[in-house]
Amino acid sequence: MNMNVSVIGIGAMGGGIARALLKSSDINSVIGYDVSEELTRAFYEEAQTVSKECSIGEGDNGIPICVEDVILPNNKTNVLILVLVNEAQCQQVCSSILSTNNDDKSLGSMTIVLCSTVRATWVRETSSQFEERGIAFVDCPISGGPIRALAGKLSIMASCNDEHVLTSLRPLWKAMAGEDENIHMIPGGSGMGSTAKMVHQLLAGVHVVCSAEALTLAAKAGLDPEQMYKIVNGAAGHSWMFQDRGARMIQSPGEEVKSALN
Numbered sequence: 001m002n003m004n005v006s007v008i009g010i011g012a013m014g015g016g017i018a019r020a021l022l023k024s025s026d027i028n029s030v031i032g033y034d035v036s037e038e039l040t041r042a043f044y045e046e047a048q049t050v051s052k053e054c055s056i057g058e059g060d061n062g063i064p065i066c067v068e069d070v071i072l073p074n075n076k077t078n079v080l081i082l083v084l085v086n087e088a089q090c091q092q093v094c095s096s097i098l099s100t101n102n103d104d105k106s107l108g109s110m111t112i113v114l115c116s117t118v119r120a121t122w123v124r125e126t127s128s129q130f131e132e133r134g135i136a137f138v139d140c141p142i143s144g145g146p147i148r149a150l151a152g153k154l155s156i157m158a159s160c161n162d163e164h165v166l167t168s169l170r171p172l173w174k175a176m177a178g179e180d181e182n183i184h185m186i187p188g189g190s191g192m193g194s195t196a197k198m199v200h201q202l203l204a205g206v207h208v209v210c211s212a213e214a215l216t217l218a219a220k221a222g223l224d225p226e227q228m229y230k231i232v233n234g235a236a237g238h239s240w241m242f243q244d245r246g247a248r249m250i251q252s253p254g255e256e257v258k259s260a261l262n
Contacts, residue, residue, distance in 0.1 A: 008070060009084040015043060020175060024175035031070060086118070098130070111169065112137045140157065140159075152175055154182065157197055158186065
């Protein structure tokens with residue numbers, strides 16, 4: 001399968017994924033789009049240094065200016081990755097794709113890969129809508145943060161109603177995740193990947209809350225939070241979330257907030 005990939009949503013995670021794909025010899029072309037014109041242009045400026053097609057040949061000097069530009073038949077996209085902030089954004093983009101002219105045969109050769117964290121029920125409903133149009137849909141939540149996204153070392157949890165689709169995307173999984181231990185094919189059809197991500201997020205949230213409670217307890221008990229942070233990171237109570245989020249918790253007041261629970 002010749003992979004011509006478009007990524008919608010090239011912020012911290014999507015931008016890392018798009019750049020990792022640019023480095024992969026298994027990916028023919030990479031198109032990136034974001035509602036932020038600044039992010040889109042920054043990606044194209046970097047992409048110019050890579051010997052790989054990254055232009056749609058339309059719009060402003062080949063740079064997509066809307067979602068519709070990305071799904072134009074002449075840009076050859078056959079894998080469309082969505083890395084959006086929330087379900088509302090996913091719904092908006094998916095509705096835009098589904099509203100495309102039914103006579104447009106190019107959509108039938110496209111595979112949608114959803115990497116956002118959304119409800120499993122929404123995934124199943126949306127997957128059915130795409131499949132009715134003959135468009136393959138892969139439920140593929142990701143984890144690992146921006147650094148691992150850029151390095152092509154994400155953990156992926158992919159599920160699909162057609163297992164052959166998952167197999168055909170093997171080069172994409174390798175480009176996004178690298179080692180086989182990071183690539184998890186979840187049986188049970190679309191929605192099961194998001195179910196796995198829900199379980200993961202439960203643990204991630206618990207670790208964040210417990211990290212905050214532990215460091216607060218240390219401070220109120222008269223301990224140095226920075227020293228306590230170092231102690232935990234070298235002991236059995238350590239976790240990835242404590243190491244990452246705990247470091248931010250002991251920063252000086254006024255530092256930019258980079259994570260939130262809601």
